[in-house]
Amino acid sequence: MADEMDEMMEGGEIKKLMYMTRTAPYGTVYALEALEVVLIGAAFEQDVCMVFADDGLFQLKKGQNTEATGMKNFSPTYRALEMYDVEKLYVEKESMDARGMTEDDFIVDVEVKTSDELTSMMEDMDIVLNF
Amino acid sequence: MATINVAGKDIAVDEEGYLEDRNEWNEEIAAEMAKLDDCELTDSHWEVINFLREYYDEYQIAPAVRVLTKAIGKKLGKDKGNSKYLYELFPYGPAKQACKYAGLPKPTGCV
Amino acid sequence: MLHTINKSPYTKNSLDTCLRMAKEGSAILLIEDGVYAALTGSEITSTVETAMKKHTFYALSADLEARGIQDRVIDGIKVVDYAGFVDLAAENSGVQSWL
Numbered sequence: 001m002a003d004e005m006d007e008m009m010e011g012g013e014i015k016k017l018m019y020m021t022r023t024a025p026y027g028t029v030y031a032l033e034a035l036e037v038v039l040i041g042a043a044f045e046q047d048v049c050m051v052f053a054d055d056g057l058f059q060l061k062k063g064q065n066t067e068a069t070g071m072k073n074f075s076p077t078y079r080a081l082e083m084y085d086v087e088k089l090y091v092e093k094e095s096m097d098a099r100g101m102t103e104d105d106f107i108v109d110v111e112v113k114t115s116d117e118l119t120s121m122m123e124d125m126d127i128v129l130n131f
Numbered sequence: 132m133a134t135i136n137v138a139g140k141d142i143a144v145d146e147e148g149y150l151e152d153r154n155e156w157n158e159e160i161a162a163e164m165a166k167l168d169d170c171e172l173t174d175s176h177w178e179v180i181n182f183l184r185e186y187y188d189e190y191q192i193a194p195a196v197r198v199l200t201k202a203i204g205k206k207l208g209k210d211k212g213n214s215k216y217l218y219e220l221f222p223y224g225p226a227k228q229a230c231k232y233a234g235l236p237k238p239t240g241c242v
Numbered sequence: 243m244l245h246t247i248n249k250s251p252y253t254k255n256s257l258d259t260c261l262r263m264a265k266e267g268s269a270i271l272l273i274e275d276g277v278y279a280a281l282t283g284s285e286i287t288s289t290v291e292t293a294m295k296k297h298t299f300y301a302l303s304a305d306l307e308a309r310g311i312q313d314r315v316i317d318g319i320k321v322v323d324y325a326g327f328v329d330l331a332a333e334n335s336g337v338q339s340w341l
Binding site for chain 3: 073
């Protein structure tokens with residue numbers, strides 16, 4: 001990934017960058033790590049979008065309360081993404097339907113995209129980073 | 132572990148002087164941290180510190196300097212939402228230094 | 243026997259394997275990412291509802307709340323807290339943790 005980051009900063013032209021996140025928020029550290037990379041990466045001012053597929057969309061579930069588990073609830077941080085100019089947030093429709101979720105379940109405004117739509121978006125990217 | 136002494140009590144901080152436990156924070160601790168940096172806190176400093184604490188409560192994150200500047204501008208006006216004003220208040224870097232006094236972790240996106 | 247499942251049913255087959263091997267009448271406790279199996283209206287729901295005819299299902303409240311799904315649990319799954327987890331472990335002859 002370091003290579004991809006180097007590549008991203010080269011030349012000064014704006015690159016299209018997709019962060020693909022597919023893991024649930026608390027069972028592993030991937031989701032939080034992805035969010036931190038996105039926030040740090042925002043300083044490079046690229047054309048960024050984020051895709052929440054599979055269990056990744058559970059990161060955005062409203063009403064998370066981690067008090068009893070003693071973990072940090074980082075779901076409010078997704079609402080700060082807009083201020084970091086990360087405004088394009090996509091949820092894969094197939095993943096959402098499989099989990100019985102709807103757009104109203106998310107703490108941020110997202111655009112729901114079918115996997116077909118995501119296929120062509122991915123083809124259009126300079127870099128796709130996976131978490 | 133590093134500590135700073137405030138009103139006779141040892142408060143745990145990390146190697147860069149950031150508070151280990153955000154819940155321990157009070158204004159005296161902020162003032163003591165500032166004193167260690169030879170900085171006297173004025174109302175203008177407090178305005179930014181309090182802003183950061185509210186920001187953290189809402190988003191669970193310490194903002195990067197660019198985001199802080201923009202957000203301050205929105206809330207407190209253009210004359211305060213610029214680097215010059217904020218760097219004059221917090222010469223070590225507005226996000227880093229102000230976050231420290233506010234008892235927050237080092238900002239995400241701050242290398 | 244108490245069976246615990248801590249992986250999401252969408253990413254690992256722990257639940258399926260558990261349901262294949264668990265003796266009828268077992269207690270099955272969903273914890274950590276395993277609680278996503280408790281979601282109503284999902285493509286897993288019918289699997290769990292069928293299994294509930296043979297087993298008693300529990301889900302850990304702290305993990306449901308952390309994930310914001312405590313209001314979306316399938317009817318008939320018993321929600322327990324950490325003390326309830328301990329009780330289940332004590333009541334049952336053994337604990338099988340499906341990782």
